[in-house]
Amino acid sequence: MANNEMSKILEPDEKSKALELQDNLRADKYPLKEYNNIGKRGVRRIDGYEKASGYAEYTIDVQLPGMLHMRFFTSPYPHAEIKSMDTSKAEALPGVRAVLRYDDPELPRLANLGGHFDSEAPVLPKVAHFQGEEVGAVVAADSEEIAEEALTLIDVEWEERPFILDPEEALQPGAPLVNPEEFPDGNLEKKTVEEHGDMEKGFAEADKVIEFKCRRTHNTWIGPERPCGVFRWNGEYPEVWVKQQRPYVAKRVVASWFGGIPMNKIQIHCPYQGASFGGWSQLEWNMGGHYCAAVVAKRVGRPVKWKFNRREDFYGGEMDEGVYYFEVGAKNDGTITAVRAKSVMANQQYPFGPITHFADNTRIPNLYGERLQARVSKGPTTAVRCEQNPNTLPFSLVFGRVAAELGLDPIEVALKNDGCEGEDMAWLDGYKAAMGFPVRDSLRECVEKGKAAIDWDNKWHASGMKKLPNGNMHGMAFTWTHEWDDSAGSSEMAIRIERNDGTASILSCRADCGLNAETAYCQVAADELGMRIEDVFYRQQNDPGFFTMSPDSSTNMSVNGFAIRNAARILKRKILEAATAPKAMSQRGSYAPAFPGMKPEDLDIKDSVIYVKANPSNRMTLAEFVGPSGPAGPMAVYEFGEGAERTAFTPPLFAHGWQVQMGSYKEHHRPRPRLCRQAYFIEIEVDTETGDVEVKNVVTVNDVGKVVNWEGCEGQQYGGAYMGIGRALSEEVIHDPMTGVMLNGNLLNYKFATMLDIESIDTELVETGLGYGPYGVIGIGEDVGTVTPGLLIPAIHNATGKWVDELPATPERVLRALGRA
């Protein structure tokens, strides 16, 4: 059978299966029967040596011949307008090559400058809405030093305007406007309400009603690599090095500039990325530096690198800053009957209200959540590992309060209320069975593992009851939630088998933020193709033009995994088909098949060797099969008549796979019940004299459905635990209330966790197969760092019997809760 006839039969088969899998409510219908590399421990990291040895190049390391260095002017005031600006002294400084101003005729009034969605924003704003904002001017010079010096020579006449830092203050009647340009009618940007059930009935059924309040202060991402980028014009064509989690989106943004640049003329590089956990890449103005660099690079005819300093990386933050109010009704047995919550949020970017997680994964029938989104004079916020912080914090606080106030074990309270969209576990089990999932109780499995790991049954106690010999109070807490990876998005990836040695290259560009995802995609491709892991390689830094999801929209493997798997399955069919078809055709005829007389289904591939299933000794390595390309190019040996030896040149072995997958956001799609649960345990000591909280042990139990890369999953667990503990105990951006100036934009005074801040972490993975991704996977990256902060308030209560009402729980706030400050 000729190649193309075979492909008509085989290829659509895989494609139709792929399309069928886009039914987003079902379990993976076509998992592998056997896993060799998927889920195997000790697979060598692709990026390991480069990163350990210092050779890994990040965007901020890029240096090009003749490159200029560009720095932004920033606002000294939290809210002020530039009335006039004199840049003549800066322009006259030797070594300064360009000063771009807000009133430059080359700058459009608005441009698409990136963000989670496309945005329209001024490239160089004239009005600053937070202290430190990049406004007014940018200087490009021969060195960063000269650019910095030139910035000090810019004279600005400012008109200072009133500012407000607190979201509740911003909503007071008569409060001055903090952003009259965008929100001329008031500082309330948006109000949203979510409501389910009958609140009156819910509270009437309760044995106890608990009311409380909590505040979360401003915290941020801290990208080890600061925001930066390099822009070069190769004649008419842009070449861009981005520090961006979504390189494809960056390319699309560049394509919208200067009247439109065709996508195929833009070259994007995404070198290694010093993580920003969503953060910077999701903000509206994040391509502003590139826009200025593009204008300057064109004007000067040299490549331009722009970069922020450390303080400027404190540009904005996570979107959970605000004040949260709760009223909770519960029965004495721990059944929660109603939750009413209100959150007053500062600059919150996305509309995640305080009760979303109660709807997502509990049977609580009566819920009311009101969210007021206020504007304040601080930087913008976005999903910083991640947008669910404003949901998980209320969730942990409510469950912690209910258990403590009713004197119940918090684990029992969780299990009693587990469910989905107001439905109980019996309903959820029915759903699992109907959709082809295993009927397993994810939360119970997580809880059992975690309890054993932390010795819960022996160590947990009622609040304020356990004083240790060293004088400290001992506390424990538990919290839980679902994994919210939406397994949603569009992604395409390709695989090519290399000539000469038959190795496989994965093609697609995405940001490496350290998740070890590239190795994981190789594991999937290796198992699907039947290849050895060392024969599959993926370097994600250069753009072949495919739209691949990066760490993006809370989804990685659960969509990209399908894309790479689909590509691998199509490619494997192609290989087997080529192995049984005439090897190559040319003007002089065709060549015998590698496996004459066989059909593709008679063959299989294992350990990079093609073999006959009925007779495994009849085999040929992939390298032998694809053969040498020939010293003077493919076909040369044959075409130039150097004897009768025929080249083993096969047809190109390349396949492209993709996945389009709908998510579970209820407003837009069919609801997709969350099936995988996560459980978190903590053991602390509180020094009641100093207010110091010592974290002795964190146990993080995550049902990831199916593990693809163990070390990658565990990395997200302990890494998330450290980020979570920092957020809970010390991470806080502090602004001076008198001037609105950020006071601690550095790593000494903004304190995230160090090696010594957690004594011990136990990482436990659960594999129920309940994820919507390939092989039953679901994500893990966002959950741990987001949920663990909420553990600390119930833990401190368990230790001391007192409620801290503000995060981070600094020693001062702990002492205040204890009535000692």
Add this chain to the structure above:
Amino acid sequence: MSKEGSTALEYAKVAAPVTEAPVRFTVNGEVHELWVKSRWTLQYVLHDKLGLIGAKAFCDRGECGACSVIMDGRPILSCMTLAIECDGKNIETVEGIAKARHPLIEAYVKNSCMQCGFCTPGFVVTAKALLDRNPNATEEEIKEALAGNLCRCGTYPQHPKAVLEAAKKLQGG
């Protein structure tokens, strides 16, 4: 903003006018001779002038350890060291440690001590300096030595494992 002394740079200009001087130092066994400005940090010279990009500027002011290099046997922060003061010094960077096939590198890869990897070279350098002076370092001593290196991805629990493994290997284990 006031015109004078309003930034660190302005202050530095008043306090110490920019001069330039030749320095000669050894980096990873190679002798370098170059003219440096008095304000240039060693991190800047290594990273931007010599292309040794493993010395990373994470905080840029002595708060994180990412720019660590070994100078005359001691780990130092290259962002807090002026290049002009390094005349005659012997400097070892992470690239040199890798080139010498120090077992720390492979132990770091095996234990997945990196995520985004931006801070990883600083950890490797600090750990190498520790093992140079204390080949039998205990887990506690390793933690203490590495406590000043910040990692935002939270790879912390893996480092002591890797350093202990490398120490064992160095002793023929």
